[in-house]
Amino acid sequence: MAGEPAKRQKREAYRQSLTTEEQNIALPKKKFYRQRAHANPFSDHALTYPRGPADMDWASLYPAHAVEKTGEGAGDDESHDRDRDDGEKEKGKTITKPVEIADIGCGFGGLLFALAPKLPETLIVGMEIRTSVTEYVQEKVRALRAQNAAPNTAYQNVACIRANTMKFLPNFFAKAQLAKIFLCFPDPHFKQRKHKARIVSYTLNSEYAFVLRPGGVVYTITDVEDLHVWMRGHFEKHPSFERVSEEDEAADECVEVMRMETEEGKKVERNGGRKFVACFRRVEDPRWP
Template identity: 55%
Template structure:
């Protein structure tokens, strides 16, 4: 006689049921079936598949509504848009979902290392697309968002060409409190140079955290010092200008972590940095 199903079995049964539902009846996935550790070690060997270059990635599978068809033979010829916004460590996808309607013609990509969390985001996007099918506009809602599993600390330039992105979001990254773990932080001199490589001049990097020490760390590394390269690449947007940016409002209110901090009465520390024009060669 078998006992009641355990948590793993319930989770697997739920995912199978979700996969078999017809598009018109898709419900949003339930987070309780996609729980995983809050953070993942970026230096672990995750056996990830990644493109050799941005040109090698098939974006049409992520954004089929933005793929241009060759009517002569019925095949996809090219994408009509490029990804312009990246949410690094997208978690459960609250940010890209909220930004989707704010920028309906801008392609956005959530990038997440944790497999279970990514499965939730993929299911969430699929459900939202199915629930909001429309012919009233050029593209139905949520067709402009997608997510994939990758390690951006290792492979970010494999996904985006130089100067492709207009916005990068770093929302509530793992603080890695211990000093020996600081090398795993998502902001560092080396990584900031990679962010500068994929961000167009005038593009923005948005950061938010509830850890003041991490906030100061990120600001220090983006602002740089007089002898550092960061000062040549980034400038901080004055805090007085942030209230005019709708992305700051969304980032502060719509992500799951931001809502959690609000519920717990915590503080949120925000800093935004603008990509400077490329410096001239000496």
């Protein structure tokens, strides 16, 4: 990207203008991290992703919740452990609790930073495909943690990774691991030939159903009515999901946060636009005959 080196130089020049102490706590400036709104999910991005959930290094993202792995407990996936000899057990750190909330396409992290203090005991991850935007969120996480250093533990429960969830979602999360998935103002891909790139489809909904626990919820919001109808239709016809009632939506504080705290939500609010919300609950799988 032509403008990226210049932006990096400006970011570095800005950091150098600060004292060391200021560098540790200064929030990043969006103007140095702006990037085009669209990314092709079918491109071969230079991504790093785990072979499977047992290989994901969550401990480095949530250091306040990290502990040393014990010999026999290294790796949560038994089949993954059996692939190694006893002398090759993976060492290092693991986290004391699993990540339970994923914000897919988290953008500049407005939802993440609003949810973090409301759900302090829950680990939340943002997943974003754009490089500069991911770096912005990661820098903001680092700065907020520095501003709220020990004994305060604010924002230790939130992190961001660069990922293409349309390709690699099951590589990060085990079956029934997540309690909530947020799909906030996804790219509408207006042209019909681009609909295959939409973040909601019958096939992708099956992957969401795999990583969500029964009773878990997918939250969707958009300002494009056509996309709202598309997402609603694909979830309603999927046997693993049921629509959350309007009463339950109104009682869910996460819905209000999603409406008001994302960057896109704030922009729609400023412009007097409409927001279309629909939530879908993961149902129990039917018993095998």
